[in-house]
Amino acid sequence: MPTNDTSRVKPERRRLVEILLGGGLIASVISFVYPILRYLVPPPVADLGGDEVVACKKGDLKPNSSKIFRFGNRPALLLLTAEGEYRALSATCTHLSCTVQYRNDLHQIWCACHNGLYDMNGRNVAGPPPRPLEVFQVNLRGDDVVVRRKQGA
């Protein structure tokens, strides 16, 4: 008969060993997994340009035309209406994040990906977009057309 029959060890003492071993194992697994999880999260990208950017010079745009400019890390749309009024909006479609464009034939903002349409104020008027485009504030400062995020938006 084998004398070191493990089934005869008192259960409460085996429990202690199990807790110590298991606890140690869990602790070390956590210490391996935690740095890896933190590593997987990419560091935040510096927001280039901040809240205000010079979109173009006065006179760069003809009436009823537009241009895409860089606002922070995202594209934005500056358009000059036929009446000579500047408007700036986010160029990221609220549907699936394609970049929209101004259609001077329709006088509407159009997303080519899924045929979404916004009016000149960024309201979603046709197609799949669920929300209006974010509208930015446009100021003229000397020769510069300055676009900034609306306060509280």
Place this chain on the structure above:
Amino acid sequence: MKLLQQAYDWLDERLDFKDLAAPLAKKTVPMHGRSYWYFLGGITLFLFMLQVCTGILLLLYYRPSAGEAFESVQYIMTRVQFGWLVRSIHSWAANLMIFTAFAHMFSVLFLKAYRKPRELTWVTGMLLLFLAMGFGFSGYLLPWNTLAFFATKVGTDIAGQVPVVGKWIMIFLRGGEEVTGATLTRFFGFHVAVLPGITTVLIAGHIFLVQRFGMSVPPEVEERWKAAPAEAREMKFFPSFFLRELMAWYIALAVLGALAALLPWELGTKADPFAPAPLGIKPEWYFLFMFQTLKLIPAKVWLVDGELLGILVFGAAGGLWVLLPFFDGAARGRGRRMILGAGIFALAFILVMTVYGYVAK
């Protein structure tokens, strides 16, 4: 818990775990005074698995081009959380892995574990050692720092001096006449795709052979056991030896963690292909003994180019080393003594030349 049990039962019904694990349950490890050398192969395997994991993590941020490589490693080390740790572990584990692989090779040699029927285990092991050095050589360049750039220039230049095919090998390695961004792209491809693929297949073969033949018992111990069979001791592989192996892995991990945390691997300065080479360009330590030997050989030995002679001798020695077990059989005692002598000489030579390489200016 019940769900787990059900899942286990479902799989067991189809796969029959007991039958699958039968060879593992039967496997034993001989116990004698030198049994601890059996751990080295497992530790090397553990370090390799660690390299795969940390390598995949590095791939998430690394960019393999001359313009971005250095900056991306810098980004990993300064901006990514725990990035310094991941890269340090990758670098340190690489060095430790080559060290344990060398130690494993010499322990197998001195314990005569290469002898029949284990010749092929030795051959696959030697190929794996060469692959490990290839990993080291290709990985060294990837951060695109000054030291690595010139070490790669020298290393590929040496390969270029091999007669007949040398020039072709050099151009193949460099992706052109010079070490450029094209070299970086190639080395990256070797390091993360070609070498891991071949290595994985060879490791599988190596481990299969180890399982097939079981652990080798040194001839001295074998004779003693034959004379007195009652003295023979063995241990079940699972769980007894396996748990001991796990402890060895834990210790390896502790050493690695301490090294990586206390001595983070340096990045150096970005490589500039048009700057003169700085003082003290040296390869990684595991190439140092060859590098130092090549430096010592005179420029001309009789009519042969000194460098070329060195390369040919090292090439021949490496080739013979792979075939070492096949010299064991022929003239029984003499062959074995010759191998032992060669092993002692090689170990002494590598140690002396490595130390000399470090001390020498």
